[in-house]
Amino acid sequence: MFDFTPVGAAVAVAGVLFITLIGWRLIPRRLLADAPTRNLFKIDDYVAEGLVQETSVACGKAIGEIDAISDQHDAVLIGLLRGGLRIFVSARHQLVQPGDLVIVEGGAQEIADFMRALGLELTTADEDIQSMLRGSDYVLSEAVVAPRSSMIGQTLLSLRLTGRYGINLLAISRRGERLRERIGNERLRIGDILLFQGDSERLSQVVPALGCLPLGEKRVGTGSKRAGFLAFAIFAAALVVASIGVVPFELALAGGALAIVLSNIVPAREMYDSVDWAIVVLLGAMIPVGLAIETTGTGALIASAILGATDGGSPILALTVLMIVTMIMTDIMSNAATALVAGPIAFSLGQALGVNPDAFLMAVAIGASSAFLTPIGHQNNALIMGPGGYRFGDYWRMGLPLKVLVVIVSVPLLAIVWPM
């Protein structure tokens, strides 16, 4: 259980120190220089009102139709104002009447086209709109698409958020850039930031249910204190039982999971939703592949290649090379798969050198967990891409020095803690 702690903790401490003292300075200036109130969705710039006249094409059309037309023109229909009353896009069957103000959002050209198509008279945006957008019961909320969201790969049109949940999705931002083109047909990706509009209570329910993490300051706590304490106690007990070696690790954790279900902290009907089946299947499928690397002798082959490359040098050199190779692999594939593939190679390497393979296995464990170079290497990196406004190339600036540091710190420690 705590076999990983001596080396792992040292690497973690060194890494965190580096990040807080030096690392953050390596993030590109453009991201750091931006004002703290950086607003991804500057609504004011792009919102306009159109007055419906007796002769307007829009007259007598349902709001749903107007919404479809706004999509065609790459504009976003936000709602209507009728005699000071707010009518939202969710009232799709409501008919547009003369005197209504149609509020639309988008680029200047798109808005002009939209207004022309519907025969609306353009008026300027004013306080009304702001109040509509930030009214007490209708709020705006930003949320980021989390890695396991059911929305990934779907389009806004296929999701039909307005109809199903009564919330509107006004805009998408990807990698710090506001998407302008036909957001209705855009397939959502991990890390996209979505601007929702809707009833605050409903947003707080629907947004997490869609697998999005709200970016607002308001956090709705779920579950009672008692349940939280109990869950923590069960988890701690399982870890203690596992670490004193009374029962095997997996059995202690399975028992802990069972206790969580039996105590109804995770109800039986929800238990299978909390399992990340994709990872289960990945592990289930890769373990035999990892085994095959060993049994077919491929592991030994790669191990001897590494030995050849290090020219029969010291085990320390081989250890360093192995860790670097693992680190490169983990940046392009999942870290679990990396560990499964690199594990047998490490073992063969240790055997070929005639030394204790534990140090090599530990090097794989550390290397496989160090995915800092790209947003795709680790889910966490993908998740922050949108909210941070990072680009693909921003990661290595801080990630590469960090990796070098990890190697420098861990190799000597490995040699001390796991003597070869």
Added chain:
Amino acid sequence: MTYEQYAISGVLAVALVGFIWGRWRYDIVAFVCLIAAVFLGVVPSVNAFSGFGHPATITVVAILILSRALSNSGAVEHLSKILAPAAGTPATHIGAMSLVATPLSAIMNNIGALSLLMPVAIQSAIKAARSPAAVLMPLSFASILGGLITLIGTPPNIIVANYRGTVSDSAFGMFAFTPVGGVIAIVGVAFIALIGWRLIPKARLKFSEEKELFKIDDYVAEITIGEDSPLVGHSIHDLHDAATEDDVKIFGLVREGTRGYMRERYLPLRAGDRLVVEAPPAALTSYVKKNELELTGTASDGTDDLEGENTVLVEAVIPPRSALSGRTPRLAGLTGRAGLHLLGISRQGRPIRDRLYQVQFRPGDILLLHGDEEHVHRSIGDLGCLPLAPRKLGSDPGRKASIVIAAFVAAIALSIADIAPLPISFSAAAAVVVLTNIVPVREVYDAIDWPVVVLLGAMMPIGGALETTGVTDLITNGIVALSGSLGPVAIMTIILVITMTLSDIMNNAATAVVAAPIAYGTALQLGVNPDAFLMAVAVGASCAFLTPIGHQNNTLIMGPGGYQFGDYWRVGLPLEIIIVAVAVPMILIVWPL
């Protein structure tokens, strides 16, 4: 008896009691027992989780994904439409439905086959002015019988086949079950179509137009808002919670002659507006009095009134093990969804009207939902319910269907030709339907019935421990000693009957895991062909016709058919007797002792 034997017997006893009691879902019972068995030292900890990678478990998972693919392809609805004209008499109607259901469930999971055909059966029954109750129980039984025909038809067959693989030279093949299972299925379906349906209580068979739809006319009313009403200035959205407390549901607004549903939730109400509400009479009267409203009259045209341009009324049933069961409509999010209203719940044929939002859902409940056509259908899917009206078919069912069928055929061919073992070939077929997007990646893990997977994973090592500790031998010795002078045929019949009875009250896969080693051991003790005894277990474990709880299919039809608990054995008991009468000689012919 040794300590190990006591320990594993205790675990098994707890498992059986847990399964039959039903307080906790069977996968949790099984998993508790597995962990207990490991801590008691009777299942070695290295083997604790071996059941999860067991070939039988993997095969079940692959079949579930392929079943979803078959269902997504839309081929089944197409096929059943061709047979629709046969609905003339009950016998031909049931026969035609069974002709699709039985072969279909031979290659896919039973509940999947039933879910596909149930809406078709209900619609064709109503069209033929026949109570759906006359068709649904036969359909459910026919789909269970279909499972007997092939190895992949039901989990018990997969378990029994794999068990044979571990104790003798090879596992049962894909069609080893076909001679016995096929004959039983044919005889069983013939019995159900010709005689069986007549045994369903007459009250259920009586067709009445209103019974098939919720009677909602009485409950829908229009109320006009007076000048002094406290409701003026509030929106329907604001009023929703308070009205729900009063048992009144507001689902429409009529202003200046135009009617709107759902979308006007945020408009402030004015004097003179009329609300379309639905409420029991008493609640309505008090609500009208309290809020200074005027009852304009019950909506004369009832359901037509609710089925506007885009709005529809749809009935949907809650399947067994739905995430909805045990939740109230509020918890299930049914109150918060725009464009969707829950108008009623029907349980065992009786409508629930009062305090609707406090009712806890149960499997088999029928929900009456109202709202925009497309949203209602999507929401039903989101909630994991099954609509009782046939779906609209997606585009191009032909291409998808041919890929799925090709994958099936290829998998069967690979396993018969001994190129790849069954779990491998069916896993490959499952991968094909995912890669071809017939089962989209986001749907893959929803298609899998995880409780059954965990049940199998947990029960396999327990079944293994029963053998290694010698408890199976003890039980078989007991059986042989008790049966005394009875011949092997009589003992096989007893095993068949006991297995059948067990599977009526507990999960059929669990039944098979426990019964297969006992049957095998008994046959060895008697010095007869163990294959015959294993077949008896396979047949017995798959036959659960006596109660609505013995098989998921029987639970699913309970609500739509309006059946009572006691209706099942009337058809089921004669059917089980016939199955025993057919199975014993057939097993003896095909697998001589």
